[in-house]
Amino acid sequence: MSGKSEVFLPLSRRSRKAQMTRPLSLGLWAITATVVIISCNYYFDSLSREPYTHSGRIQQLPINAEQILQKCASLRNIPGPEAHFHDREVSDRFEPGTKSTLIKNATIWTGLANGTEIIKGDILLKKGVVRGLGDVPQELFEDDEKNNDLVVIEASGAWVTPGLVDLHTHLGVASAPLLEGAMDVNSPHGPIVPWLRSIDGFNTHDDSFELAIAGGVTTAQVLPGSANAIGGQSFMVKLRRTAERSPSSMILEPPHSLNGTDTGPDGPLRWRHLKQACGENLKQYGTRMDSIWAFRSAYNEARKIKEAQDLYCLKAEAGLWNDIQGSEYPDSFKWEALVDVLRGRVRISNHCYEAVDLDDLVRLSNEFKFHIASFHHASEAYLVPGVLNRTFGGPPAVALFAKTHRYTRETYRGSEFAPRILTDHNISVIMKSDHPLVNSRYLLHEAQQAHYYGLQPHLALTAVTSTPAYAAGVAHRVGVLHEGVDADVVIWDSHPLNLGAIPRQVWIDGIPQLNATSKGLVGETREGKEVQETPLVPTWDEESAATVQYEGLPPLGPNKVISGKVVLKNVKEVWERGDSGVKERWSARPSQGFGTVVLADGEISCVGRDGWCFAAAENADTTIDIHGGMVGPGLMTVGSRLGTEEMGFETSTGPGISFNPYIKNVPKVLEDAGGLVRAADSLKFQTRDALVAHRAGVTYGTSTLGDSVYTLETTFRTGAVHALESGAIVKDITALHVHIVRPFGITGVSVGSQIAALRRLLLSAEDHNTETGHWFHKAAEGAIPLIISVESADIMATLLHLKADIEDQRGSRMHMVFNGATEAHLLAKELAKAKVGVIMLPRQFPLVWDRRRIVAGPPLTNNTAITTLLEHGVVVGISITEPSEAGGIRFDAAWAALESNGRLDKGKTYDLITTNLEKLYGITGWLKLDGALAIYDGGDIFSLSSKVVGVALPKKKTVELF
Numbered sequence: 009m010s011g012k013s014e015v016f017l018p019l020s021r022r023s024r025k026a027q028m029t030r031p032l033s034l035g036l037w038a039i040t041a042t043v044v045i046i047s048c049n050y051y052f053d054s055l056s057r058e059p060y061t062h063s064g065r066i067q068q069l070p071i072n073a074e075q076i077l078q079k080c081a082s083l084r085n086i087p088g089p090e091a092h093f094h095d096r097e098v099s100d101r102f103e104p105g106t107k108s109t110l111i112k113n114a115t116i117w118t119g120l121a122n123g124t125e126i127i128k129g130d131i132l133l134k135k136g137v138v139r140g141l142g143d144v145p146q147e148l149f150e151d152d153e154k155n156n157d158l159v160v161i162e163a164s165g166a167w168v169t170p171g172l173v174d175l176h177t178h179l180g181v182a183s184a185p186l187l188e189g190a191m192d193v194n195s196p197h198g199p200i201v202p203w204l205r206s207i208d209g210f211n212t213h214d215d216s217f218e219l220a221i222a223g224g225v226t227t228a229q230v231l232p233g234s235a236n237a238i239g240g241q242s243f244m245v246k247l248r249r250t251a252e253r254s255p256s257s258m259i260l261e262p263p264h265s266l267n268g269t270d271t272g273p274d275g276p277l278r279w280r281h282l283k284q285a286c287g288e289n290l291k292q293y294g295t296r297m298d299s300i301w302a303f304r305s306a307y308n309e310a311r312k313i314k315e316a317q318d319l320y321c322l323k324a325e326a327g328l329w330n331d332i333q334g335s336e337y338p339d340s341f342k343w344e345a346l347v348d349v350l351r352g353r354v355r356i357s358n359h360c361y362e363a364v365d366l367d368d369l370v371r372l373s374n375e376f377k378f379h380i381a382s383f384h385h386a387s388e389a390y391l392v393p394g395v396l397n398r399t400f401g402g403p404p405a406v407a408l409f410a411k412t413h414r415y416t417r418e419t420y421r422g423s424e425f426a427p428r429i430l431t432d433h434n435i436s437v438i439m440k441s442d443h444p445l446v447n448s449r450y451l452l453h454e455a456q457q458a459h460y461y462g463l464q465p466h467l468a469l470t471a472v473t474s475t476p477a478y479a480a481g482v483a484h485r486v487g488v489l490h491e492g493v494d495a496d497v498v499i500w501d502s503h504p505l506n507l508g509a510i511p512r513q514v515w516i517d518g519i520p521q522l523n524a525t526s527k528g529l530v531g532e533t534r535e536g537k538e539v540q541e542t543p544l545v546p547t548w549d550e551e552s553a554a555t556v557q558y559e560g561l562p563p564l565g566p567n568k569v570i571s572g573k574v575v576l577k578n579v580k581e582v583w584e585r586g587d588s589g590v591k592e593r594w595s596a597r598p599s600q601g602f603g604t605v606v607l608a609d610g611e612i613s614c615v616g617r618d619g620w621c622f623a624a625a626e627n628a629d630t631t632i633d634i635h636g637g638m639v640g641p642g643l644m645t646v647g648s649r650l651g652t653e654e655m656g657f658e659t660s661t662g663p664g665i666s667f668n669p670y671i672k673n674v675p676k677v678l679e680d681a682g683g684l685v686r687a688a689d690s691l692k693f694q695t696r697d698a699l700v701a702h703r704a705g706v707t708y709g710t711s712t713l714g715d716s717v718y719t720l721e722t723t724f725r726t727g728a729v730h731a732l733e734s735g736a737i738v739k740d741i742t743a744l745h746v747h748i749v750r751p752f753g754i755t756g757v758s759v760g761s762q763i764a765a766l767r768r769l770l771l772s773a774e775d776h777n778t779e780t781g782h783w784f785h786k787a788a789e790g791a792i793p794l795i796i797s798v799e800s801a802d803i804m805a806t807l808l809h810l811k812a813d814i815e816d817q818r819g820s821r822m823h824m825v826f827n828g829a830t831e832a833h834l835l836a837k838e839l840a841k842a843k844v845g846v847i848m849l850p851r852q853f854p855l856v857w858d859r860r861r862i863v864a865g866p867p868l869t870n871n872t873a874i875t876t877l878l879e880h881g882v883v884v885g886i887s888i889t890e891p892s893e894a895g896g897i898r899f900d901a902a903w904a905a906l907e908s909n910g911r912l913d914k915g916k917t918y919d920l921i922t923t924n925l926e927k928l929y930g931i932t933g934w935l936k937l938d939g940a941l942a943i944y945d946g947g948d949i950f951s952l953s954s955k956v957v958g959v960a961l962p963k964k965k966t967v968e969l970f
């Protein structure tokens with residue numbers, strides 16, 4: 009019952025549920041130059057079909073000799089575009105009837121010169137091809153103009169980039185919403201299945217396509233899952249709907265092998281793609297040793313076939329026909345894909361995390377002489393650049409998540425600084441989604457975060473455009489902009505590395521994808537120099553160096569703890585908790601310059617413009633310059649298992665699995681029908697995710713237990729060392745948390761049974777001397793918040809009804825809150841009336857059926873779920889799913905504000921991750937005096953330029969500096 013993790017993790021690894029229940033080589037050509045000449049002579053002779061002599065012997069020509077020789081010659085073909093590909097005037101993907109588009113006055117980031125080339129000017133999209141760029145000659149479009157076949161878009165200087173390329177997705181094979189009938193990700197038939205093809209399971213009805221396009225993604229690789237060592241062939245697809253509506257028609261460039269129509273000796277060959285995986289996800293087939301043996305056995309089969317083919321062709325081309333008399337060209341339908349790997353015709357995407365796995369695969373690539381195009385996830389790649397350098401054929405690109413780490417042992421040492429460290433070693437970095445693990449729509453956000461943590465801006469952009477395109481062998485078509493490439497273009501509302509940058513239009517094969525106004529664009533360009541230029545970001549050199557020094561596990565505690573007086577200089581803003589939310593206490597007036605804040609014993613003792621706090625600042629223990637930064641209340645995170653586990657999939661680092669009273673009786677020793685557990689009893693302090701959150705100014709967390717049906721949640725301080733430390737536990741029992749989940753798969757109980765149980769418990773059916781009886785009674789009385797995890801509007805409606813019933817019968821007012829609540833916007837009015845608040849993810853995605861009816865937000869809709877709910881007067885807070893997301897909630901809130909088109913001011917935005925959550929969890933007032941303060945250097949809480957440099961802790965009378 010752990011929400012997202014149960015459903016999303018099987019894509020990349022075995023399901024949590026499953027765990028619980030069972031728990032001759034081309035070199036030969038070089039040494040046989042004479043053979044080639046002989047074979048040419050033979051070629052003309054063969055036309056006469058006469059026996060012919062060679063080496064003094066009569067050679068008997070087979071009837072298909074010509075075919076054999078063609079086949080042999082074709083072995084020398086290497087994939088790639090035909091010569092002069094970029095001279096084309098019509099794309100093979102052109103949809104007749106598509107008008108030409110001239111985008112005028114754009115700032116065009118081309119993806120060339122390692123992402124440093126920017127062209128100011130126009131760009132012409134014609135017949136599915138980029139025809140002109142910069143100064144576009146009039147004669148290229150004057151016919152279209154005459155025939156009314158030209159759409160002109162005024163970009164007014166806006167940023168234009170190539171359509172984004174997502175190198176790692178499960179689009180169409182793990183579709184949204186996830187349904188048992190369309191899970192075509194992993195094969196259960198052994199570790200080695202190179203003969204499988206993701207396109208054979210590709211669902212054209214995935215709701216994700218439209219959403220990903222709305223994020224500027226135009227091309228994606230559709231990978232099989234990672235539960236097999238060689239999981240099958242993958243495909244590069246374009247996400248737009250096609251006239252044919254078929255999977256085949258979405259393939260960017262159908263590879264030469266796809267439909268049996270092998271190309272002739274002249275090519276062109278198209279790249280094939282293959283998914284490989286190593287490490288923990290293969291545990292169902294044995295250990296790491298087993299999987300590497302599985303790889304070696306498979307590649308040895310392929311090698312034998314390839315050598316037999318090469319020998320056969322050597323003889324055929326030498327005219328030694330008698331030697332191969334009666335024998336066919338040695339081929340294997342089953343192993344041909346791996347033989348193609350050994351012939352250098354396949355781009356491999358290799359899921360591989362740890363030093364041991366990377367080393368294994370690099371050894372394998374050298375043993376069998378094949379290249380690996382990209383390592384994916386690769387949590388430890390930044391620690392072993394030398395290993396990557398030894399890969400056969402050169403170092404692979406490395407495809408990473410920005411922040412999704414520490415869910416397994418193999419991801420434990422993952423780092424947000426990895427992209428920068430790798431590029432410093434001249435290794436190409438790609439940012440990817442692993443959709444639906446991260447929604448492909450927010451691929452650009454991965455690049456934005458990588459940039460925030462130090463990746464240089466030009467490389468952050470190439471990481472989602474040209475670098476993945478080069479790695480997949482498709483950069484002659486996508487990922488870059490120059491004449492002759494596919495007309496896949498995005499025009500942005502702000503500089504694409506700014507938070508919340510959204511497309512104003514997306515073209516795929518020259519076809520506009522967003523419903524636009526008459527001007528051809530959606531929404532408005534964001535005003536302001538700061539959003540139209542590369543965002544300023546903090547420096548992380550020290551953190552980054554420590555990460556490498558400590559092999560991914562740098563100490564996360566404070567660098568300095570000061571118990572006396574700390575003076576902050578160059579403060580721009582100070583915010584504080586007020587009666588109705590967070591409010592500004594002080595801000596610098598432009599005429600007077602920045603100000604000073606004095607912290608004494610962890611509390612603000614003076615705030616004012618420079619000079620104002622002169623007396624209070626005397627005898628300071630430390631003075632720090634925060635460069636126009638800010639001081640404000642620490643943030644609160646809810647919704648994940650933060651503080652109860654170290655690595656989600658390592659049972660021994662977590663709380664264990666609670667008894668599920670729906671499935672079997674809770675043991676007698678508990679004497680409790682509901683098996684209610686207190687999260688406080690399972691708290692773990694100093695987990696890396698909690699410490700990372702603390703360092704990011706997220707000073708409080710409310711934790712739930714992922715697997716428990718009924719939990720008493722607890723609120724704790726993320727930076728505390730242990731539970732007995734002063735202020736470590738903010739509130740022991742914060743809320744009663746109940747999950748109402750639709751059964752997925754054949755396990756799980758019905759919604760009706762879950763609600764029947766809830767009704768019964770709220771009517772005090774259980775003995776008040778039991779935990780369940782006691783706390784459900786309190787929830788029914790409204791003495792403790794009842795947080796219900798629920799997604800569907802229908803179930804929420806039922807629960808509102810239930811609430812009214814209980815209140816009627818008992819004469820009480822319950823404090824009910826819906827968590828998750830994707831479809832809550834459909835009931836905004838009713839929720840407001842019932843005073844039921846909502847805790848939700850900042851960005852919605854229809855992962856399962858009950859989350860289908862999302863408000864997609866700009867550029868697809870004007871509203872978002874959050875703005876809709878707030879406008880109706882519903883109290884809304886923002887939650888996360890995975891503990892590693894906790895540190896990023898200020899940017900989540902900033903995103904929500906950007907999507908609101910000005911309807912969420914700074915205070916209301918701040919409330920989403922502080923006071924609104926406190927209201928919903930009934931801890932208003934608890935933090936007022938003792939609340940921690942975060943100190944931001946270089947900007948305010950919602951700005952990418954800022955970094956948390958310290959936390960003030962009144963309860964401990966200290967200031968921690970990082």
Ligand SMILES: *[C@@H]1O[C@H](CO)[C@@H](O)[C@H](O)[C@H]1NC(C)=O
Nearest residue numbers: 120121122123124431434435
């Ligand atoms: C791109 O960067 C790589 C690595 O730094 C360098 O080797 C290459 O020459 C650069 N290419 C261009 C076109 O600047």
Ligand SMILES: *[C@@H]1O[C@H](CO)[C@@H](O)[C@H](O)[C@H]1NC(C)=O
Nearest residue numbers: 112113114162163164165166
């Ligand atoms: C291009 O757009 C910018 C920004 O709106 C504007 O200042 C400039 O005058 C425009 N140039 C042309 C040639 O229209």
Ligand SMILES: *[C@@H]1O[C@H](CO)[C@@H](O)[C@H](O)[C@H]1NC(C)=O
Nearest residue numbers: 261262263264266267268269
């Ligand atoms: C097979 O694929 C090739 C290459 O895309 C294409 O030209 C050909 O029409 C396809 N044949 C069939 C029968 O689909």
Ligand SMILES: *[C@@H]1O[C@H](CO)[C@@H](O)[C@H](O)[C@H]1NC(C)=O
Nearest residue numbers: 392393394395397403433434
């Ligand atoms: C890997 O190779 C690149 C390019 O030759 C070089 O710049 C880099 O220093 C090497 N890294 C290691 C760790 O050997």
